[in-house]
Amino acid sequence: xxxxxxxxxxxxxxxxxxxxxSYIFSKRAQFYSNWNRFLAILGIxxxxxxxxxxxGYGFNSEILKNTIAISIPLSIIQLIISAFxxxxxxxxxxxxxLEAVNDYNSLSDNFKKLGKNPPNSFEEFSRTFEILETKxxxxxxxxxxxxxxERELRKGMRYALREFQRQCVxxxxxxxxxxxxxxxxxxxxxxxxxxxILFHG
Numbered sequence: 001x002x003x004x005x006x007x008x009x010x011x012x013x014x015x016x017x018x019x020x021x022s023y024i025f026s027k028r029a030q031f032y033s034n035w036n037r038f039l040a041i042l043g044i045x046x047x048x049x050x051x052x053x054x055x056g057y058g059f060n061s062e063i064l065k066n067t068i069a070i071s072i073p074l075s076i077i078q079l080i081i082s083a084f085x086x087x088x089x090x091x092x093x094x095x096x097x098l099e100a101v102n103d104y105n106s107l108s109d110n111f112k113k114l115g116k117n118p119p120n121s122f123e124e125f126s127r128t129f130e131i132l133e134t135k136x137x138x139x140x141x142x143x144x145x146x147x148x149x150e151r152e153l154r155k156g157m158r159y160a161l162r163e164f165q166r167q168c169v170x171x172x173x174x175x176x177x178x179x180x181x182x183x184x185x186x187x188x189x190x191x192x193x194x195x196x197i198l199f200h201g
Contacts, residue, residue, distance in 0.1 A: 003126075007129055011115035012115040014111040015111035016160045016166060019164070021100070021139075022101050023155075023156045025100040028201065031201075043078060046074055053067045093146065096146060107135060151189040154188060158175050158186035158189075170183045171187070
């Protein structure tokens with residue numbers, strides 16, 4: 001294999017890898033966005049419901065008492081989740097995830113273009129590849145602060161292999177779906193419904 005051919009192979013590999021990372025952080029961003037939306041809805045609906053009930057039925061009505069009784073546990077749940085979100089920096093995680101999605105999508109597109117249509121000059125090809133690889137390494141260093149799990153990496157790999165129609169080195173199959181399998185490379189990421197609701201990835 002010539003040096004140019006090797007660079008094209010590496011470009012495609014990096015495009016697949018960064019595409020998978022983009023998917024991982026898009027799922028994280030979706031997780032944090034959903035919880036933030038849930039907290040915002042609770043924060044608005046509960047007091048508005050109480051106010052509307054008091055206004056419509058009076059402060060001494062039985063309906064208002066029942067509404068307040070229902071709203072108390074909901075408010076407690078909101079406080080607990082809000083405290084958990086604050087301690088675990090959910091807003092920071094959301095901002096980073098959105099930023100990572102944009103960067104990894106851009107890197108994947110650029111590596112793909114490099115693999116498809118490399119510059120005529122090998123020097124230019126090599127220089128462009130090195131610039132993109134440096135950006136990818138820098139982003140990966142930042143990712144280390146946000147603890148990517150092996151399960152997430154396997155799921156991202158499966159998603160990317162399906163998108164690029166590439167064969168997995170573990171099971172030697174081209175994924176047709178994003179469903180989990182027993183493969184050590186592109187599978188074993190299935191989780192329970194409760195785990196999906198409470199934890200990202």
